[in-house]
Amino acid sequence: NAGVTQTPKFQVLKTGQSMTLQCAQDMNHEYMSWYRQDPGMGLRLIHYSVGAGITDQGEVPNGYNVSRSTTEDFPLRLLSAAPSQTSVYFCASSTTPDSGNTIYFGEGSWLTVV
Amino acid sequence: AQSVAQPEDQVNVAEGNPLTVKCTYSVSGNPYLFWYVQYPNRGLQFLLKYITRDNLVKGSYGFEAEFNKSQTSFHLKKPSALVSDSALYFCAVRAFYNQGGKLIFGQGTELSVKP
Numbered sequence: 562n563a564g565v566t567q568t569p570k571f572q573v574l575k576t577g578q579s580m581t582l583q584c585a586q587d588m589n590h591e592y593m594s595w596y597r598q599d600p601g602m603g604l605r606l607i608h609y610s611v612g613a614g615i616t617d618q619g620e621v622p623n624g625y626n627v628s629r630s631t632t633e634d635f636p637l638r639l640l641s642a643a644p645s646q647t648s649v650y651f652c653a654s655s656t657t658p659d660s661g662n663t664i665y666f667g668e669g670s671w672l673t674v675v
Numbered sequence: 676a677q678s679v680a681q682p683e684d685q686v687n688v689a690e691g692n693p694l695t696v697k698c699t700y701s702v703s704g705n706p707y708l709f710w711y712v713q714y715p716n717r718g719l720q721f722l723l724k725y726i727t728r729d730n731l732v733k734g735s736y737g738f739e740a741e742f743n744k745s746q747t748s749f750h751l752k753k754p755s756a757l758v759s760d761s762a763l764y765f766c767a768v769r770a771f772y773n774q775g776g777k778l779i780f781g782q783g784t785e786l787s788v789k790p
Contacts, residue, residue: 565718567718592775592776594775594777601782601783602782603767603780603781604719604765606774606777606778609774611775617774620774651718655776659776661707661724661727661769662776663709663724664709664778666711666718666719666721667718668717668718669716669718
């Protein structure tokens, strides 16, 4: 059971570089999202999608882009990396946005921007 | 605004003793509350959730949580702690019709179980 799969697991970037964090789920979930985790702050929503072709901003969207061309994939793009984007990134999904549905997380991507 | 708070940054327990990780919430209407666990260098794993009715919710790995509406709390409990329970625990509430039903997290509680 793959669930939510993220790549890469670890990445070091130089300031100004761009990169894409990949996310795929095999559960046919409508809802997908990206969170970042920073010490003492829990997790914060970056972007989310309620279905293919539909994306929207979360709490901390600046510096990130997303797209959702298929139900399965939801990549997160860092346009021009900054040290403030050093964080752990989690992709997550659930069947629908309904509040009672469980959100399942990937294993995380540890990103360091130097 | 909806929010959750975990008042303890760290909880220390001896193996075999009961453990409690505290969570309080602020939600208008019926809350949808979740507990997740994160082991070092791993993703968040779902433990259990409260969506309606049953005040005592049972979850994975022997964990349970008690929902208390009057105290607006949703504490995580386990009768007998294991060293392998040592991890970071997050309480969260799923937002109503806000940013796609995002999860709003507490800041996390580090649980340390010593032999």
